[in-house]
Amino acid sequence: MLIRRVGIIVVAATMSVLPVGAVQAEPEAHVPGTVVRDEALPEQLWVAGTATARRVTYWTRTSDHRSALSTGVVFIPAGIPPSGGWPVLSWEHGTVGLGDECAPSTAGRSERDLDYLATWMKQGYAVVATDYIGLGTPEPHAYLDGRAEAHAAIDMVRAARAVDDSLASKWMAIGQSQGGGGTVFTASLATAYAPELDYRGAVATGPASNVVEAVSLIGPGMPAIESAHLTAYITYVMVGLKAARPDFDIDSYLTSLGRQLTTAAATLCFPQLADRAKGVSVAQLFSRPLADGDFVATARPVLDVPLTGYDRPLFIGQGTNDTDVPAPLTAKLVIDLELHGVRPEVHVYPGKDHSGTMPASVPDSIPFVARRFT
Template identity: 30%
Template sequence: MTRASTRGRFAASLMATVLVMSGCGTTVFTDGPESDPAVPLVLQPPPDLVTPYPEPVVRGAADTGRPGAVLEVEDPPRGPIPVITELGAIVKRVEYRSTSGLDRSPTVVSGIVVTPKGEPPPGGWTTIAFGHGTTGVLDDCGPSEYVNLIGSDEIIAALVLNGFAVAMSDYEGLGMRDVDHPFLDARTYGYNMIDAVRAARAVFPGLGDTWISYGVSLGGMASWAAGELAPTYGGGLDLLGTVALVPVSDMTGLVERAEKGTLTADQVPMMAYLIDSLARVLPDEFDRDDYRSEFLRKNWSEVLRCIPIDVQQTQRVLNSIGVEDVAPHTPEAAARLRDHLAATSLPVGRATAPMLIMYGTEDPLIAAPWTERAIRRSCAAGSPIQAMRRIGETHAQLDSGQSVAWMKSLESGWKPPQNCGDRP
């Protein structure tokens, strides 16, 4: 594939999914930053969410020094998140303590926490730890800093309408200045997700100790990792289950494709993000120029723009990038990258709560065999998985409508089926 023939669809495909939120009369269809305006968005709040109950209690920062401790609580910096606040929900941006997956050092991470308005159910609201898709790798790419949460606002609104509180981490290095983001490090994402739930409970006393890990694309990696880390890292919380939709999974296959020149157009910018992230996080091990062409070096700042802050400009640059622009220059460089991805990809532990993993066979970003490889390893570790292989569906078009009903059923004590024993 030549530079001229490559089409950069990354900004749309990495963020996108077709998400059908069922239950409580709520349906959301979203296709990344440029959703089809003809597709309906139906947000019908159930009666109990519009009853004039007293405002939820909101607590301020209280630094205990422990993971999940809240250092800052503020209103969203660019004003209300309309699609969420119009429901009566309370939205706060927080900065909270978490842990690095690379060296287990303490970190500070930002994110958004949301509580429904109204009387909490007995035991408090169940919290969804929502994992967002890729928004970039620079420190100004945190969704919590944007009025539409860089495309996550409608999904969060639908979750609130289904009776959940929501905690969305920006992930380490996104949203906090002068902090580097460890792109594709599953363990870091998992820690950040779990601690976002702790932070949400610290801010909103109406939240209970039950939670569900839920994410799409890169957020699917985050939710999967959180589910596997919960038994060892999630003390004090009661994880009901995990949903990972089109998850970024075992990414070692990126290196082989880069070496062979068979990366898809969707995977080329992903490699660029990975190269830049590693050069920042592990500068003694990774040099950008071991993996990028001279052409790409000259256009580097354009490639790294946050998604989808300037989609058109970024798209023009991505359209000009070919697979030859992000290939390891030496076998040694390829081996370093492969070893790193093997150490930071899924799985990261053994889950004890149920897991639902949904993926498409025609995914141009995360190849189905990569996800299946991670599923087999998680099954071998003993994780209770229900895997759904959607024939003919892609990264941007996955019918995930049953995922919300699956989560709602967990609250009622339902035990989902497992199919690890049926997988090749």
């Protein structure tokens, strides 16, 4: 692999004296996208159609612009790159959990995600895939902190181009669920955050949005909804906000059971947390309504999707039977964007649930992406 400078500082000389597998401590002001570790990805973690794959550790920024490390993977497709290099898709994954062992670059990916990414690689795109800050790196993972997720996805492109010179500067963001919301954030920030790259647009399916509106209705007096998945998601939101804004007293809203579950959520991957949450309703987590106090004012700057800054086309796909990201929340997102002059290309998939929206969207998203790269 060739190491080069592409609008960032790559510490090739530093890495040459580090022990294998070591991560160099870097100053607070280190340049986003700088690679501090580069290693081959084991083949059992490859996406079908991969010719080579690297796992990198790189510098990025939190939502409040502090330096932080993230990890991610660079998947290079088989074949000869086109003139100018492989166009790049920066993948933002859905909810996997908050613990280090949940990071897709080491834990692997679901069959759903593997099939989806393989479809894109067959179209002739390199795929780069951030783990996000805190999944396998020292910072806690601020779940649904969209600016931090966007920074990690954009800086993943910078890092990937630093370790592989077959990648073009033109790129797009794609993502599902948590990553779908992160992709919408990315679409609003990409050009301003990384002007040296050639950002072309974004594809978001089942995008997390309007989270504050939804959770602000929650409190101890709400009807008992016993959905282990919903309880797990809400628990992750609480832990994620605490990670993003550590000075905010989240515990003051939680019952003893709620504090126990949030403590467990900080290390458990989603399937394990959902198992732990069986029989626990959302109402049992809270000692007072989230509408009380400063919760909403604290959460909005972290969780609310931006409504301005979109300078390239945005594709939004939504299934009508999605219970993880219900269609009305996405409909509100689209309305809010349109009221601010943003015109996303919206595709609704009747009868499709959260996961089913991904393959259902492919016949529409493939030509959407192809047009952006012509």
